[in-house]
Amino acid sequence: MRIGELAERAGTTTRALRYYESRGLLPARRDAQGHRTYDERDLRLLRQIRTLKDFGFELEETRPFVECLRAGHPEGDLCPASLVVYRRKLDELDALIGELTAVRTQVGAQLARAERERAELAAEAEVPGGPEPVCELGRGGRP
Template sequence: MRIGELAQRTGVSTRLLRYYGEQGLLTPSRDANGYRSFDEDDVVRVRQIRRLLAAGLTTGVIASALRCARGEEARLDLCPELAGVLHRELAAMDDRIGALQRHRAVLAGYLSADR
């Protein structure tokens, strides 16, 4: 299938699909005329990418995680290396949440002082 059909079937823009290719997340074949060609597995792959993006992962982490992703729900078969990466991502996310909570408290303090 061509990129437009993949976009239609997955709800992802052609521009974003090209970006996924640039990031190494999708590897379409090329027809003789140079057009990208995708197959049914790429529909599942795009859905996996979207699920992993929804978890807050970067495309760099997703490139590693896709090797372990199974099915459209992107269930992960955790090898020790991937588990370590995901633990680090979770810790970094917790740090960002903590920083946001501190910022929120300061901002709320300004608003309560105004009353």
């Protein structure tokens, strides 16, 4: 198949395919007229790349999976190098989850503090002579 058909079947662009070719992830075979030609194995490589990219893998991180498929394995993650990338990605995800959990905890604490202070101000406002809460944002941010 030609580059346009492969791009359409893989759900990508010809530009992306040329880029993958330049990075050595997609073979650069040519027919007698000099046109790029591809087969079902190439479509399989592209699907592996796309799946990993959808999971947040960088393009270079897909290389061991592509090489595993090229070596004739039925799945791109059956080789030791692919498993190393999976482990490294899981470590990165765990670190991100930890960071997001910490941020969530901080935002939750800020929300609880703000709600407490707002309730205290509202209670003071109900007392004769108590302060009336003023929200500058309610005036378009201008005092």
